[in-house]
Amino acid sequence: MNEKERTRTSKFLSLVLRHEPEKVGLELDSAGWVEVEMLLAACRQHGVAIERAELEEIVVTNEKKRFAFSDDGRRIRANQGHSIEVSLGYTPQVPPARLFHGTATRFLDSIRSDGLKKMERHHVHLSADEETAHKVGQRHGKPLILLIKADAMHAANHSFFLSENGVWLTDAVPVAFIEFP
Ligand code: HQG
Numbered sequence: 001m002n003e004k005e006r007t008r009t010s011k012f013l014s015l016v017l018r019h020e021p022e023k024v025g026l027e028l029d030s031a032g033w034v035e036v037e038m039l040l041a042a043c044r045q046h047g048v049a050i051e052r053a054e055l056e057e058i059v060v061t062n063e064k065k066r067f068a069f070s071d072d073g074r075r076i077r078a079n080q081g082h083s084i085e086v087s088l089g090y091t092p093q094v095p096p097a098r099l100f101h102g103t104a105t106r107f108l109d110s111i112r113s114d115g116l117k118k119m120e121r122h123h124v125h126l127s128a129d130e131e132t133a134h135k136v137g138q139r140h141g142k143p144l145i146l147l148i149k150a151d152a153m154h155a156a157n158h159s160f161f162l163s164e165n166g167v168w169l170t171d172a173v174p175v176a177f178i179e180f181p
Pocket residue numbers: 064066081102103104107110111114115116117118119120121124125135136137140167
């Protein structure tokens with residue numbers, strides 16, 4: 001597989017494992033897992049033939065570690081980013097004092113009035129470093145990095161979860177905990 005094919009297949013897997021498993025006739029379990037064999041068979045039936053070795057290559061090389069195999073290697077799921085109802089089973093963690101949220105300047109007014117909301121996803125996604133936040137923001141337009149006072153949020157009983165691939169997740173960030181530029 002070359003990089004272009006890997007990216008295309010990875011995007012397709014994101015669609016199936018996070019958003020629309022029914023597109024290929026699949027159902028995920030309550031924690032987002034699906035049998036690898038069933039996934040590959042369903043994809044093949046819908047015109048996307050992926051070999052087991054190719055799937056392993058994607059899981060390992062994916063720059064954001066978007067997917068994970070179960071310990072026994074028989075199941076696979078997306079580590080975060082779902083829009084369908086799943087409970088990923090992450091336990092609450094103490095966040096670093098400061099986290100970052102990358103967004104776009106066009107959302108600024110709305111965020112100033114409502115804080116950060118999870119929108120279509122299950123959580124607000126926060127990054128541990130500015131560089132990652134910058135990349136996340138760029139996807140939406142002119143990037144803007146907001147500093148999140150995670151220590152104060154945690155002290156105020158907001159829960160934080162750390163996904164398998166290093167993304168910090170929380171329900172919402174009220175305006176009081178955001179430092180605007
Ligand atoms: C914005 C990618 C107006 C929020 C990335 C964001 C990440 C508001 C957008 C992951 C708002 C939602 C998540 C408010 C939040 N008013 N806009 N009150 N509150 N927003 O894509 O954080 O490639 O759902 O700032 O790398 O951009 O999928 O979230 O701009 O880790 O693996 O609403 O998705 O990873 O956009 O990205 P998204 P996100 P993957």
